[in-house]
Amino acid sequence: MPKQVLGPRRTNPLIWLAAIICAAIAVVVIVAGIVVFVGYVTIKPKVPQVSVSQAQLDTVYFDQSSLLTVQITIVIRAENDNARARASFYDTSFALAFRGQKIAYLVAEPFDVAANTTKEFNYVSQSTPIPLSPERADAVGSAMKEGVMSFELVGTTRTRWKVGLIGSVKFWLHLNCHLRLPVNATAIYPRCSSRSK
Numbered sequence: 001m002p003k004q005v006l007g008p009r010r011t012n013p014l015i016w017l018a019a020i021i022c023a024a025i026a027v028v029v030i031v032a033g034i035v036v037f038v039g040y041v042t043i044k045p046k047v048p049q050v051s052v053s054q055a056q057l058d059t060v061y062f063d064q065s066s067l068l069t070v071q072i073t074i075v076i077r078a079e080n081d082n083a084r085a086r087a088s089f090y091d092t093s094f095a096l097a098f099r100g101q102k103i104a105y106l107v108a109e110p111f112d113v114a115a116n117t118t119k120e121f122n123y124v125s126q127s128t129p130i131p132l133s134p135e136r137a138d139a140v141g142s143a144m145k146e147g148v149m150s151f152e153l154v155g156t157t158r159t160r161w162k163v164g165l166i167g168s169v170k171f172w173l174h175l176n177c178h179l180r181l182p183v184n185a186t187a188i189y190p191r192c193s194s195r196s197k
Helices: 013-043 134-146
Strands: 049-062 067-080 087-098 101-108 111-113 117-126 148-163 167-182
Touching (some): 049 134, 067 148, 101 117, 101 148
Antiparallel strands (some): 148 167
């Protein structure tokens, strides 16, 4: 039986359309990658940071009825090390605690930090009288004898800054500090920053 000779098969137009769309998407992805890389190399963006630059136990009052009242000054520093981008900080909230019991909240309205600068916030937190359990009262008595009281400062802030053509970049910054404050109102300069997170 003689063989039939088949002519060249024609490609379906839908396959050509799908191939053109895929090629266009690939070109867009490659161009976007080049723009992001060039923007990163040119601007060298750095994540803004928050830190505790100074802390001080101004006053401490502890009476026989196991009520504790303290006043603490804490200076929070917001840093923007980007040379060409302003950073915005928002949703800023920190909790100051004594042995796990929250005694004050440190909050800030949204604010901006100009390129390559810092901004400091001076918080003076005075607690209401804190009733202590017998264990906590013993811990306060021991701390008063040692001359140092321990507090925890924990919280977060969000930051946003614009990086050239790349667009807006957002991060959560977390701060978790253990502050050992002298009872004689001496200021300390802790090395506590969101940079280590």
